[in-house]
Amino acid sequence: MNPESKKQLNVILLGVAFMFMFTAFQTCGNVAQTVITNLNDTNFHGSGYTSMAIIYGVFSASNLISPSVVAIAGPQLSMFFSGIFYSIYIAIFIEPSTWSFYTASVFLGVAAAILWTAQGNCLTINSNENTIGRNSGIFWALLQSSLFFGNLYIYFAWQGKTHIAANDRRTVFIALTVISLVGTVLFFLIRNPQDLNTEEGEISGGADNLVEPTSDQSKMTRAADAFKSSIKLCFTKEILLLSITTAYTGLELTFFSGVYGTCIGAVNKFGAEEKSLIGLSGIFIGIGEILGGGLFGLLSKSHHFGRNPVVMFGIIIHFIAFYLIFYNMPNDAPIASMRGTDHIAYMEPSKEVAIFCSFLLGLGDSCFNTQLLSILGYLYAEDSAPAFAIFKFIQSICAAVAFFYSNYLLLQWQLLIMAVVGFFGTISFFTVEWEAPAFVARNIDYSSI
Template structure:
């Protein structure tokens, strides 16, 4: 396999792995509050909204240190470990307890920061200035299919349901946990690319990946440098301006990934279709995401 083919293979595997993991996680987030409402009549008392607040709050704070973590561990192992925490969070819903539920929310917030930092690293080292646009497009196209497939499953699994029984909940979340684990294992198929023509490379080795054969002291030095660079990047003009758009997309994400589906599932006028319509709304959001990608990349 040629070096370019190997890099393209890595990008495709990266996209498919994320598609599996986020098929599980985004579906979980879409139905979490609806499922929890069916549990609050028992000994479980929790909130999907509180969980999401914990996840994204920890996610935001952890982004400052994750470049150092990825620098020490490497992108492949970082993504694999993060995927395990995503699977753990989803598995909590099989038999949820408030303490484990909120503890898993903290861990997945940290894991999310590591996962996306490692994804960016993996995308970069498998691209050059000529292929970065293509590779980013392939990755995001595959990722957006996660909204479609996961919610399609919910639509058919919950058809005719007005209440989510214990059996319904366990069946769905066991399936989602397995799907997430499949995506996590796929990270091991990513191969180390040749070091030639990697985007952002220069003659110095300051920004290159860590070598596992280097001394711990050398690796720690590079990790500290990565942390310092992330702090400097936070206060640049470009990042401060970008944070405005990021804040808006965060509000939008909160609405369509957690609030909107829950509201649909609580409308009694929909009758026996109210729960399956959560999945249907997610399907159309996924279709919109996919069509938006095609419009952007084909014009």
């Protein structure tokens, strides 16, 4: 197997590891509030919403230091230890206590920042300008498979249950913890591309590809440089423009992962299926994500298409979804009480339209995220960790803001905010894509500024 094939194998292993981890974590997130509700009559008094706020808040702040951590530990170890904290958070639910739940939320926020910065770095160093689009699509499709498997479990295993007994809870979260640990261990199978280049150099008799050992002093220097690069990159034209697109992904992430499921579950017109439809909605979001990741990964093999048509397709798909949701869902659905809402929007609520919109939300999201991963890896191939840290910093802040206002704004205003930010985010992405070749040609290294 040649070094290029081994790098592609690294990308596949990266995607499979994330698929296992987030099958466990996203399933945990989907059932957490239901489980917590059944625990509130005990000594446990935690809140899933408070935990989410802690995670996103710490996640945002920790993106300032995550490039330095990745520079010192390397992407492989960074992802492994981050995976351990994801597993600990899930394991807390086996025998939950309030203090351990919130403490684990803090550590998970830090781990998430390091994990995603290391993921972006790992994806970039295993790609080049010809393969970054394809590899982004492969990774995204594998990652989003977690939405399918986790929600499929919710739909079938807990259908019709109104109370989650302690034995049911322990069985589920022991299994989820094991699944998360399997994904964490898979990070050790990813080989360092520098080792692959060394093997290639030894075979060809060349010496240019040999990598000298890195001293502790040089690691600290790299960590400091990574931190300075993160600050300086924040104020560059390309990052400022892409920040609008990134902000949109944070807003719509909150909508499809939290708000839309709540809307479906609140519509009393859906009858006894309203709660199980939440799981089915998650499955179709996952199908859209997987299809989009795989399709756009294949299309990216040809530079004839470029990134802009994919992003244009994504925003059109999302605008269609927003329009249908506006017509199908009652305006008060996001903030309805526990009793749900009997109101009707501009049409009789349709289960089929609701699930079709779930698919469109997932498909459109894959368009934006695969192309953002691709363009960041292309523009910052030599300095990827700070760039991906800024990406996650902006995305997580906007997601936290969206989680906050989702408790108060009617559906029409939430859709309007996403439509406006999505429109300007698409325009800004187009601008960066048009100027990308000139930017790369200048070969700017912000770490040396």
